[in-house]
Amino acid sequence: MEWLRLEQWSPYVVGVGIGILSWLSFVLSDHPLGCSTAFVRTSGMIEKLFRGKKVEERPYYRQFSPTITWEFMLVLGIIIGAFISAKISGQFQFNWIPPKWEASVGDTVFIRWIVALIGGIFLGFGARWAGGCTSGHGISGMLQLAVSSWLAAICFFIGGIATAMLIFRVFPG
Amino acid sequence: MLEAIHTKKGLQLCLGLLIGIVFGFLLQKGGVTRYDVIIGQLLLQDFTVVKIMLSAVVTGMIGVHLLKSLKMARLHLKSGSLGQNVIGGLIFGIGFGLLGYCPGTVAGAAGQGALDAIFGGIVGMLIGAGIFAAIFPKLQKRILKTGYFGELSLPQLLKVNAWLVIMIVCAAIVALLFIMEKSGL
Numbered sequence: 001m002e003w004l005r006l007e008q009w010s011p012y013v014v015g016v017g018i019g020i021l022s023w024l025s026f027v028l029s030d031h032p033l034g035c036s037t038a039f040v041r042t043s044g045m046i047e048k049l050f051r052g053k054k055v056e057e058r059p060y061y062r063q064f065s066p067t068i069t070w071e072f073m074l075v076l077g078i079i080i081g082a083f084i085s086a087k088i089s090g091q092f093q094f095n096w097i098p099p100k101w102e103a104s105v106g107d108t109v110f111i112r113w114i115v116a117l118i119g120g121i122f123l124g125f126g127a128r129w130a131g132g133c134t135s136g137h138g139i140s141g142m143l144q145l146a147v148s149s150w151l152a153a154i155c156f157f158i159g160g161i162a163t164a165m166l167i168f169r170v171f172p173g
Numbered sequence: 174m175l176e177a178i179h180t181k182k183g184l185q186l187c188l189g190l191l192i193g194i195v196f197g198f199l200l201q202k203g204g205v206t207r208y209d210v211i212i213g214q215l216l217l218q219d220f221t222v223v224k225i226m227l228s229a230v231v232t233g234m235i236g237v238h239l240l241k242s243l244k245m246a247r248l249h250l251k252s253g254s255l256g257q258n259v260i261g262g263l264i265f266g267i268g269f270g271l272l273g274y275c276p277g278t279v280a281g282a283a284g285q286g287a288l289d290a291i292f293g294g295i296v297g298m299l300i301g302a303g304i305f306a307a308i309f310p311k312l313q314k315r316i317l318k319t320g321y322f323g324e325l326s327l328p329q330l331l332k333v334n335a336w337l338v339i340m341i342v343c344a345a346i347v348a349l350l351f352i353m354e355k356s357g358l
Binding site for chain 2: 077161
């Protein structure tokens with residue numbers, strides 16, 4: 001079982017594995033792999049703690065009820081699965097600043113935190129606007145040959161490449 | 174028989190968790206729960222993300238369409254519009270570049286101890302998704318409907334057999350991956 005402890009697998013092994021996982025997900029759960037709805041439902045659940053039941057009246061939450069669903073469990077599972085993989089290969093480590101960020105932008109935790117937070121806001125907002133994320137559109141939607149997903153996935157990368165290039169041009173290290 | 178499984182709520186939550194655990198394990202093993210790998214992709218220096226995504230798409234596409242022909246799976250095409258997918262996609266892309274994780278990999282990064290993913294990425298995503306839910310009624314009538322095309326698939330758009338499109342797309346992706354490997358990317 002030494003292969004389970006390896007730090008990294010070939011991207012093709014991982015990709016084929018995710019592809020097979022998508023078969024299981026369609027057959028057993030009648031559900032494509034997708035992550036971003038879990039975040040909007042959780043956001044709704046948190047808002048419900050503060051504002052009560054009236055949150056459920058929002059038109060968006062009538063479509064995506066703020067409750068624990070399959071996708072919520074999927075995202076919870078991702079955290080656990082990545083933890084197991086990192087732990088058994090000795091890579092688990094609390095860390096604020098990724099090496100590549102530190103080399104270019106610097107080691108100030110506050111700056112990394114605020115940029116990650118703003119990035120997260122754009123990501124959560126954009127994923128719901130686009131109707132999916134890199135897994136829901138990028139993998140599940142593209143494999144179903146959905147026009148919406150191919151369009152969205154291309155735009156994810158156009159926006160992502162432009163933004164990353166800009167950051168690393170402003171902070172060349 | 175499958176429908177009996179689909180309607181069992183508790184079982185489905187367990188299946189969601191199990192599938193998620195395998196998904197997270199694979200993402201971590203692929204290296205894509207790391208900021209450096211994702212940013213490396215967006216800077217066009219490291220093509221790990223694209224290799225994983227495209228090989229998952231090829232494998233998934235062939236399998237899911239076969240399962241559909243065998244009546245063991247149903248497709249779930251997302252409906253879309255230009256206003257939704259293009260503008261939303263670009264906004265998502267800005268977040269992708271700033272954060273250096275996407276909604277699935279941010280969860281994986283959290284699992285491997287990345288604090289920027291937990292306190293920045295996940296918290297930010299919850300805020301962003303909440304803002305969207307709050308202003309959704311304003312967006313719904315106009316911009317999200319601009320250039321609406323609905324639940325459209327590429328074979329429907331091109332008016333050809335689905336398997337023809339699958340063969341061409343898979344051949345193109347495999348060729349692209351082959352060229353990438355040959356050129357040392």
